[in-house]
Amino acid sequence: MNSSSGDEATLNEVLEHCNDLRLAPIPDVGSLPERYTGTLGHFPVYFPEEIAHAAGLLPVSVLGGGNRLELKHADARMGSFVCSICRSTAELGLNGSLNGLTGFITHPICDAAKHLAGIWARNFPEQLSEILYLPQNVNSPGAVRYIAAEFQRLRGELEKRSGRGVDDDALRHSIRIYNQNRRLLRELYALRRDEPWKLSCTESYLLTRARTRMPCEDHSVLLERALAAARRRTLPSQDKPRVVLVGGFCEQPPIEMLEAIDSNCHVVDDDLLIGLRWITADVPEKGDPIWQLAESFVERSAASPVQHDERKTKEGYLMEMIGASKADAAVLTAAKFCEPGLDEQVAWAKHLDGTNIQYLVLEFEEKMTSFEQMAMQLETFAESLLFAVAA
Amino acid sequence: MTGKAVGAAANIADTAAAFDGRIEGQRLMRDWYKALEEAPARGQHVANVFVMGNAVEILRAFDFQLVFPEINSLQTGVRKTSEEYLRLSEDYGMSPDVCSYVKADVGLILKEHEHPAGRIPRAHIAIASNMCSTFIKWAEIWERLLKTPTFVLDLPGQRAGNWRVRPGDAQHAADARWVEAQFQDLIHRCEAITGKRFDLDRLAEVEDRVNKMVAHWNNVMALNRVCPAPYNAMLDGLTYIGIMNVYRGTPEGVAFMRNLEAQLKTKVARGEGRVAEERYRLLFSGTPCYVSMRRLVELFETWGGVFAYSDYLTFAAGGMDAGDLAYDTSRPLESLAEVTALAAQRGLSNQFFAHERLAQQIRDYAVDGIVFHGIKSCRFVSSGMADTRDYLNKRLKMPSLYIESDLIDPRYWSDAQIKNRVDAFFETLRQSGGAPPAGKSVPPATGRAA
Ligand code: SF4
Ligand code: SF4
Numbered sequence: 018m019n020s021s022s023g024d025e026a027t028l029n030e031v032l033e034h035c036n037d038l039r040l041a042p043i044p045d046v047g048s049l050p051e052r053y054t055g056t057l058g059h060f061p062v063y064f065p066e067e068i069a070h071a072a073g074l075l076p077v078s079v080l081g082g083g084n085r086l087e088l089k090h091a092d093a094r095m096g097s098f099v100c101s102i103c104r105s106t107a108e109l110g111l112n113g114s115l116n117g118l119t120g121f122i123t124h125p126i127c128d129a130a131k132h133l134a135g136i137w138a139r140n141f142p143e144q145l146s147e148i149l150y151l152p153q154n155v156n157s158p159g160a161v162r163y164i165a166a167e168f169q170r171l172r173g174e175l176e177k178r179s180g181r182g183v184d185d186d187a188l189r190h191s192i193r194i195y196n197q198n199r200r201l202l203r204e205l206y207a208l209r210r211d212e213p214w215k216l217s218c219t220e221s222y223l224l225t226r227a228r229t230r231m232p233c234e235d236h237s238v239l240l241e242r243a244l245a246a247a248r249r250r251t252l253p254s255q256d257k258p259r260v261v262l263v264g265g266f267c268e269q270p271p272i273e274m275l276e277a278i279d280s281n282c283h284v285v286d287d288d289l290l291i292g293l294r295w296i297t298a299d300v301p302e303k304g305d306p307i308w309q310l311a312e313s314f315v316e317r318s319a320a321s322p323v324q325h326d327e328r329k330t331k332e333g334y335l336m337e338m339i340g341a342s343k344a345d346a347a348v349l350t351a352a353k354f355c356e357p358g359l360d361e362q363v364a365w366a367k368h369l370d371g372t373n374i375q376y377l378v379l380e381f382e383e384k385m386t387s388f389e390q391m392a393m394q395l396e397t398f399a400e401s402l403l404f405a406v407a408a
Numbered sequence: 409m410t411g412k413a414v415g416a417a418a419n420i421a422d423t424a425a426a427f428d429g430r431i432e433g434q435r436l437m438r439d440w441y442k443a444l445e446e447a448p449a450r451g452q453h454v455a456n457v458f459v460m461g462n463a464v465e466i467l468r469a470f471d472f473q474l475v476f477p478e479i480n481s482l483q484t485g486v487r488k489t490s491e492e493y494l495r496l497s498e499d500y501g502m503s504p505d506v507c508s509y510v511k512a513d514v515g516l517i518l519k520e521h522e523h524p525a526g527r528i529p530r531a532h533i534a535i536a537s538n539m540c541s542t543f544i545k546w547a548e549i550w551e552r553l554l555k556t557p558t559f560v561l562d563l564p565g566q567r568a569g570n571w572r573v574r575p576g577d578a579q580h581a582a583d584a585r586w587v588e589a590q591f592q593d594l595i596h597r598c599e600a601i602t603g604k605r606f607d608l609d610r611l612a613e614v615e616d617r618v619n620k621m622v623a624h625w626n627n628v629m630a631l632n633r634v635c636p637a638p639y640n641a642m643l644d645g646l647t648y649i650g651i652m653n654v655y656r657g658t659p660e661g662v663a664f665m666r667n668l669e670a671q672l673k674t675k676v677a678r679g680e681g682r683v684a685e686e687r688y689r690l691l692f693s694g695t696p697c698y699v700s701m702r703r704l705v706e707l708f709e710t711w712g713g714v715f716a717y718s719d720y721l722t723f724a725a726g727g728m729d730a731g732d733l734a735y736d737t738s739r740p741l742e743s744l745a746e747v748t749a750l751a752a753q754r755g756l757s758n759q760f761f762a763h764e765r766l767a768q769q770i771r772d773y774a775v776d777g778i779v780f781h782g783i784k785s786c787r788f789v790s791s792g793m794a795d796t797r798d799y800l801n802k803r804l805k806m807p808s809l810y811i812e813s814d815l816i817d818p819r820y821w822s823d824a825q826i827k828n829r830v831d832a833f834f835e836t837l838r839q840s841g842g843a844p845p846a847g848k849s850v851p852p853a854t855g856r857a858a
Binding site for chain 1: 500501502503505506507510538540541542544545548549551552558559560561562564565566567568569570579582585586589590592593757760761762763782784785787788790791792793794795796798799812
């Protein structure tokens with residue numbers, strides 16, 4: 018075997034493992050490394066995983082049920098007008114798939130997500146279930162102090178549940194582990210930006226998503242292997258337009274949809290799983306760790322349709338993504354019934370109308386199973402872009 | 409009692425009897441729209457605010473003319489013109505699946521602010537709380553389309569089931585401190601916009617009026633615990649909360665609420681109910697369907713069913729009835745933050761744990777059944793409704809009805825279907841023993857001095 022096929026084999030093996038994790042149930046507590054005493058579920062978008070990690074609870078991102086889950090209970094409990102990720106998350110709770118969680122934390126990203134806390138309170142009172150009230154005003158003085166208080170509250174709750182005290186050193190240790198992971202994720206996205214033919218959006222997504230089912234330190238090892246192999250890939254660059262993909266910040270687009278986009282475009286940046294990449298630089302490893310996490314949420318953070326921040330208009334950050342990744346165009350998606358996503362889609366499209374940047378609007382649902390029409394739209398879009406670039 | 413005192417009491421009773429909350433409410437709403445139209449000519453600064461978590465007290469202290477975009481949107485429904493606004497915004501690109509209030513407002517912007525009640529002035533600032541997340545998305549639309557400076561007021565809400573925050577405890581103190589920091593920031597921004605210095609005495613004055621309004625309002629709510637209920641929470645009640653919002657902290661608002669309480673007390677003393685023979689006391693959970701509200705209420709009242717309470721009267725009136733929430737006017741800003749934080753948890757964001765409040769209201773208002781009104785476009789109210797209903801059915805064996813339409817989109821109103829469901833609900837209530845006719849015993853209203 019030459020080294021190039023060896024790299025390909027490594028990458029395939031890692032990606033296959035990631036895909037298995039994507040489809041796997043939440044980890045069973047018995048199967049976790051010794052330092053973990055339980056799992057803590059959290060809903061998108063951002064959650065300070067370091068605090069759970071330090072408490073010995075494996076943070077498990079609950080990302081809905083994908084397109085293989087049949088809704089048997091949730092239909093009667095959540096209206097048909099609610100987005101799929103909320104309905105399928107409720108289903109996973111009601112069908113017992115999340116019984117092993119020590120707790121489930123949701124956020125004030127939208128009203129449907131806040132209602133999940135009520136559903137948990139009514140149906141699973143034995144689990145720690147709550148809304149972590151991350152602020153929608155990060156611009157007023159006092160925001161960091163408030164977030165620190167909220168994180169401190171969470172720390173106390175998790176200490177109670179896990180039976181393990183979380184001292185500052187433990188937190189700093191967790192921050193170091195996550196900083197390392199964040200650096201690797203930034204490298205992953207840099208590779209896609211610089212040499213997109215070496216790593217597709219689907220592959221990068223699978224690699225990132227694996228962190229939702231494994232300890233962060235193990236995920237970093239996995240990322241390092243995958244990155245090394247991908248960098249050495251000798252695939253030829255392809256004649257595809259460079260696009261950014263937005264709208265995947267919460268409900269997850271089906272993998273088949275990402276594959277359809279990859280077949281036609283190089284996705285040079287995206288907002289998929291943005292919560293796992295929310296902190297955009299290292300969290301300072303010295304000083305009060307809770308304060309540093311809180312300050313990072315405000316000062317070193319990404320953007321999404323569900324976070325208001327005067328410094329980052331929604332059109333502004335889209336344009337920055339397009340500019341920084343030297344994209345030719347944008348794919349603007351929104352999950353069906355996702356009010357914030359649908360509002361943003363209109364705003365983005367109207368804004369791009371005033372520029373010479375082309376875009377394609379797609380609506381998706383995690384439970385979609387048919388992609389032919391979407392593939393055709395993407396093909397036409399990509400062709401028209403290549404034609405425009407050539408002309 | 410002296411002859412003089414008897415005469416005075418008779419006068420009060422006469423005034424109370426002459427007061428008609430609905431007519432007076434409509435007059436005040438007309439005046440408000442007129443004031444809106446004339447604000448630019450007066451050179452008055454204008455602020456857009458929502459009904460849940462809005463810092464009205466601060467804005468009033470700066471003499472802002474207040475615009476309530478939700479009320480503008482619902483008024484397009486009441487005036488049967490909403491469809492035009494909704495279609496305009498959908499043609500513009502808004503999804504059919506988003507809040508219809510937002511869409512009606514985008515329609516209003518596209519119609520250059522021409523509203524059936526008059527021209528709506530453009531705001532110099534918009535305050536959007538996080539109580540309904542849609543408020544923030546809505547305000548971002550103004551930022552984009554109208555360049556309106558926006559202030560997001562972040563109110564830490566109820567975090568979990570059985571969340572008990574008591575005034576002054578550590579959690580409340582931390583939350584209130586954050587709210588106060590934002591108020592300070594807002595005050596600086598208002599000073600920059602208006603060129604006026606903030607006046608704490610003015611704030612205290614406004615707060616004193618709000619205290620009076622809230623005290624009367626609490627008594628008004630409590631009066632409907634009496635059987636027969638003197639008013640319908642989902643018809644008369646809608647006018648009352650309109651005034652609670654639009655005239656919050658004003659002398660007109662205080663007078664309205666005082667007169668309303670007196671009038672309803674007179675009704676109760678005479679044993680007069682909203683319906684001729686009250687047979688079923690009901691609780692309405694959800695938002696109204698403003699295009700067809702009269703019709704909906706009629707479907708219930710023909711069966712002798714009256715909405716004694718609605719959670720809408722709590723969250724859509726700012727959540728101030730949900731506990732002993734009164735401002736301490738000797739420390740107006742701190743107290744504003746403390747009460748705002750408490751109201752956010754006890755009266756607004758507890759919507760996400762609606763079963764707790766509803767279980768309490770079922771007892772307080774001695775209701776025979778709950779009517780849930782699901783609204784596709786309002787996830788704040790509707791996302792957890794089916795689960796809440798299931799919970800209350802199982803735990804409290806509370807008969808309930810679920811109907812669906814929209815706040816203001818007439819395309820979602822299906823008269824025959826809703827009538828069938830309402831009739832079937834009452835048939836079931838009747839067959840299961842029915843409710844006793846008027847006269848059943850419910851806890852007496854506890855009057856409090858305003
Ligand atoms: S997909 Fe949209 S509507 Fe659904 S939970 Fe996420 S942000 Fe809320
Ligand atoms: S979603 Fe509901 S509560 Fe929120 S603005 Fe719309 S109608 Fe009001």
